[in-house]
Amino acid sequence: MKFACSIHVRGVVQGVGFRPFIYRLAHEHGISGWVLNGEDGVAIHAEARETALQAFIDAIRTQAPPAASISAIEVQAAAANGAPGFTIRESERRDKPTVRISPDLPVCEACRRELFDPADRRHGYPYINCTNCGPRYSVILALPYDRPNTTMKPWPLDEYCDAEYHDPANRRFHAQPVACPWCGPHYLLKDASGMLSDNQAIQRTVQLLCEGHIVAIKGLGGYHLACDAQNATAVNALRERKYRKEKPFAVMVRDVEAARAIVELSSEAEALLISIGRPIVLAPAKADLPGVAPDNDDLGVMLPYTPVHHLLFAADAPDVLVMTSANRSSEPIAYDEKDAFERLAGVADAFLVGDRPIARRIEDSVARVGALGPVILRRSRGYAPGAVASLPVVRPLLAVGADLKNSITLVVDGQAFVSQHIGDLDHYQAFQAFQETIRDLAAMYDVNWDDLLVVHDAHPQYFSTTYALALPSAEKLAVQHHRAHVASVLAEHGEWDKCVLGVSCDGTGYGDDGSIWGGEFFAGSAREGFERVAHLRCASLPGGDAAAQHPVQAAAGFLAQIDGLPDVTAAPFNFTSRYQYALELVRKDVRSFTTTSIGRLFDSAAALLGFTRGITFEGQAAIWLEAQARKSVSTVAYSFPFEDGELDFRPLLLAVAEQRKRGLEPRDIARAFQRGVAQGLANGIRELCSKRELNTVVLSGGVFQNDLLLSDVRELLDAQRLTIWTNHAVPPNDGGISLGQAAMAAFLSDHRE
Ligand SMILES: [Zn+2]
Ligand SMILES: [Zn+2]
Incomplete structure (x- = not known):
């Protein structure tokens, strides 16, 4: 006896080979009926004997194509019509294209x-x-x-x-x-000696790489600069030509085996490495690759992901290649030929160019397995522009993010599509890319500007804010930076009403009172909003943003408040004259701003432990401090008292200074400082949770990229039976801000569901 049913499959099931898959499966199981792309997923009509139908439905779930992601399969009985065979029917037409765009x-x-x-x-x-x-x-x-x-x-x-x-x-x-x-289309290799195509181009590229040359290689979302990672001369030449002093380079390895040879790969990290997003995975380095990631314990590795990469390795390219975005320091990646040739002249010795144009620049994503599971640090290729959350809002919404590590979020029909990583908007080219991405996604999803709610950061001087305010949309809304961090985690969880304690720690963000926040505790929910209930004791930020570039300058703003401090301009500290100058600014209250930034607290500790030079990439001093701490087995924690809603950094930094003066190893001091920070945060969390009867804690903000800190905090809170939520789908750094802005705005706007 034949049964009939209609099957509705939801999720990412269009543009990923789902209909041919169903077609083949139907033939395998002797099913008659049809399949089509429907309004919000794939619709199937299936007729067969009961056992065959069941096997068919099971196989849809278990054998789905690699790029598909099924969120639900609904099966309903239907009337059999006895039609023979199985067909793919024309898609149902719709007025608006809300079909999800699949990532690469x-x-x-x-x-x-x-x-x-x-x-x-x-x-x-x-x-x-x-x-x-x-x-x-x-x-x-x-x-x-x-x-x-x-x-x-x-x-x-x-x-x-x-x-x-x-x-x-x-x-x-x-x-x-x-x-x-x-x-x-085809590939060509262009170098000083001329032009080669196809297989010859691949062979010649490999030869150049083996000889220690730097080759610009066109990939999916832009150009890479490649060289042999085991050739220190080549790596150093790349650093010099790219004006990239210290920021780590990512490497591409031949295969998983080659990855295991150079990094410690846990089974979770390996799963991340081979996952469909094919991100760069940060893992502890095993091999010494001089110049690739100086002063860094981790190495970023990725697997080949385009046919060209596989062809290069098959033609005997070195097992480990530096594969870094083709740009000069902090510019966005080059993705069209003219731009690449102009900007990379003098950087690359040769260009491996493909004919197929790239529609938009998309960099490699960066991820890691942390103490609380996988974390995405840069969300781009392989992930963007996938939807990461469903928001309870009918109206289209555009959230423009923050100025650093910018991404934007477009919400259409309640689906929150998060763009690729765009970069730091104070760079002209990144700001151009930001505008292009907004226009691009808005056009793609056919957004009506008159109806669009535009959300931006509360910072009046952000480039993103100024841009948002000038957009032709009907309504604008500001969302405070650190509340957006907390909301980004709740958006990932789809929890709108749950009251949580949100802890948001990062470098900078504009606070309600116009001061620079960055060590904040909030209580509340996405729907009702977040009340600031505690924070780091206020310090000064002499010279404003410049303090973020110079740990000793940041330190002046904190150390000015500490009595009995040893002379930090003398050995072993040897603070530069910049410190004295900054201290003057603080004392005279000139160009000094009030701050509660935990990011700057980390910079201050790093300065006391020897990081007295300027940084060359964001977060460098904090990363250095974490690396120091990881080398220590110390179980000491310096005091970081939480009292009356305030975390007092004075005893913490005084202990760091005194112990250093006494000659204790910097790594042990770094460890005790980090433990102290974790304990202070945990004490604050415990007290506030019990006072407000909360059992869920949200941790977000760039500081929580520090995995040692996260695991310390988790260890301390586990005993308290508190649930901890962190970011997994978007970065905990400012790359996740736009999602949080969108989530907050969904409730702040009048046009909710
Ligand atoms: Zn294929
Ligand atoms: Zn053909």
Whole structure:
């Protein structure tokens, strides 16, 4: 006896090869009926014997294509119509394109096999892809996601590709970027001696890399600069030419085996490394690769993810390649040829260029397995512009984020799409990219500007704020920076009414009173808002933002309040004259701002422990301090008292200074400082949670990228049976701010559901 049912599959199930998958599965299980892309997912009508139907439904869940992510499968009985066979029906048309845009995907196993099969039509072809893999966001020019709306438009399909494209049983059925060597784009190598194409280009690139040259290689979302990571001369040349003094370079390794040879890879970290997002994974370094990540215990590794990468390794490229975004220090990644050639002249010795244009710049993502699970530190390729949360808001909403590590969030039909990492907006090119990304996503999702609610940071001088205020939309709303951090975690959890204690620790953010916040405790919920209930004792920030660049300058603002401090201009501290100058500013109250920033507290401790020079990348002094602390086995914790809603840093920093003066090892002092910070935070959390009868704690903000601190705090709170929530889908740093802004605005606006 035949049964019939209608099956509705929700989640990321469009543009990921789901219909051909269902088609093949139906044939395997002897199912008749049809499949189509529906309003909000894939709709299937299936008829078969009961056991076959059940096996078919089970297989949908267990065998789904790698890029799909099923959030729900609903099955309902239906009337059988006895139609024979199984077909893919035309999609239901809709007025608005709210279909999710899939992030870019790494080349799949099936394509990889064909890539290295001499008998295959696409043997050695760097643009091989199928519905299970390949570019998405980086080639889409507009929705709906059809070939003419992609950067593959200039390459019409030949007969062979066209047949595959239209064959429902084929892996390349409606694979928009499908191509072969006869009809598709190609790669070229350009260097001083001329131009080579295809296989010769790959061979020559490998030869250049082996000889210690630097090659710019076009990838999915921009150019990389590549060199042999084990060749110190090449690595140093890259640093010099790229004006990148100390910030670590990421490396691409041949395979997981090669990754294991250079970093300690836990099973969780390995799972992250091979996950579909293919991020750069930070893990403790095992091998010494001079110049790659100076003074850093971690190394960022990633696996090859485009066919070109696989071709390079197969042609015997070095096992470990530096693969860093092609730009000069802190500029956004170069992604079009003209720009790349201009900006990288004098940096790269040669260019491996692909014909297929890149629609928008997307950098590699960076992730790590932390004390509380996987953390994304930079969310970009492989993740963006995926939806990370559903917000209870009907109206479209644009949240423009913060000025550092900017990302934007666009909410359409309640789906929060978070953009790729854009960068620091004080750089002209990043600010351009910020505007492009807003225009781009708004156009893609057909946003009506008259109806759009625009959300920005409360800082009146942020570039993002000024830009937001000038937009033509009807309504604007400011959200305080640290509340946005806390709300970003609640948005990930979809918890709007739960009252939590939110602890937001970072470098800088504009506070309600106009001072610079960064060590804040809040009580409340996303729906009702957050009341600031405690904070770090106020210090000074002499010279404003410049203090973030110079740990001794930040230290002056804190140490000015401490009695009985040893002379820090003498040995072993040897603070530079900048300290005296900053101290003058504090004493005369000139260009000094009030701050509660825990980020600057870490900088002050780092200065006392020997980091007296300026930093060359954001967070450098705090990262250095954490690395010092990790080398120590000390169980001491310096006092960081929590009293009357205030964490007093004076005994904490005094202990650091005194112990250093006494000659205790800096690493042991660093450890005791970190334990002290953790204990102070935990004491505050405990007291406030018990006073307000709260049992859930939210930790967010850039300071919580410090995994040692996070694990110390967790250890201290575990005993209290408090639940801790942190960020997993968006970064805990300012890259997550736009999501938090959107979540807060969903409730602050009048147009809620
Ligand atoms: Zn594939
Ligand atoms: Zn073709």
